[in-house]
Amino acid sequence: MRLYWKYVWILFKSQMQYRASFWLLTLGQCLTPLAVFAGLYFLFERFGQIRGWSFPEVAVCFAVIHTAFAITECFARGFDLFSTMVGQGEFDRVLVRPRGTILQVLGSKFEFARAGRLLQSLLVLFFALSSLTIEWTPLKTVTLILMISCGVFIFTGIFILAATFCFWTIQGLEVVHILTDGGKEMAQYPLNIYQKWVARFFTFVIPFGCINYLPLMYILDKTEGNGILYMLAPTAGIIFLLPCLLVWNIGVRHYRSTGS
Structure with missing residues (x-):
């Protein structure tokens, strides 16, 4: 972790060399999800509620998923831009260093301008919970x-x-954005407004429902049965990460340099 925070500090100093650009990007990142939240507000202004869910309750779903996504984009951006590293042959250099590949890729890129999106999401969360x-x-x-x-x-x-x-594939697959951007857009609403097969997929395969819908039921005292199970539902996110790391290690063993 000491090495990881050195990565963070070095990249933070490099991005702060152009401070005006950094703050403008941060402001832009703050305004982008604000437009999405405005759409959510006008939706409830027109219909009042969705399947028994009020605007502040859905706003909690919105804020939680966007906060998590903003933190991930800030600190795990190296994996999102990994195709460039492979295409340019830079991953060869990663392999000869005496540190794990996950740590090095994770520390290769940080998007601190995403703090604007994070701030906006936290403000929405505070507003929703106080309401x-x-x-x-x-x-x-x-x-x-x-x-x-x-x-x-x-x-x-x-x-x-x-x-x-x-x-x-060398290049990244755009279809993955269905699970990132699409999953983010889906998970900003309670899971029970969707069809059953959608709810099951995003509960047992990609467990977005376990990090906002089920635990939110516990916080709002809407659970049926043992509330502790609803409370512990978010730990499915940790379980989901484990096979992803396993698949990554398999991919590293099958890596062939591009020769760039």
């Missing part, structure tokens, strides 16, 4: 933290899977 009448307990606080942190694990796992395909 709801919730009897907060230590367990509910832990659940909220798990929702965001395990969401980061899920998005990181998807980025790793997308990067692993580059070992065979």
Whole structure:
């Protein structure tokens, strides 16, 4: 971790060399999800509720998933841009260094301008939670933290899977954005508004429903049965990351240099 934070510090200093550009990018990243949130607001302004869910409740879903995505884009951007590293033959240099490939790729790129998107998402989260009448307990606080942190694990796992395909295809596959951007757009609403097959896929395959819908039911006291299971649902994000790391190691063993 000491080496990882050195990566963070070096890249942060390099991006701050052009401060005006950095702050303009940060502002742009703040305004982009704000437009999406405005669309959500006008939707509820017109219809009032969706399948019994109020605007502040859906806003929590929105804020949690966008917060997790913003953190992932900031600190796991190296996997999202991995195709460039493979195409230019730079991964050969990674392999001869005495550190793990995951750490090096993870530390190869950080997008600190995503802090604008993160700030906007946190503001929405604060607004949504303050608009709801919730009897907060230590367990509910832990659940909220798990929702965001395990969401980061899920998005990181998807980025790793997308990067692993580059070992065979060289270029990244655009279809993976169905799971990142598409999954983000889907998960900003409660899972029960979709058809059953969609809800099952995003619960048992790509467990987005386990990081916002199910634990949110626990926070809002809408659970049926054992509430602890709803509280622990976000840990599915950690479980999802494990096979992604396994697939990555398989891909590294099958890597063939591009010769660039």
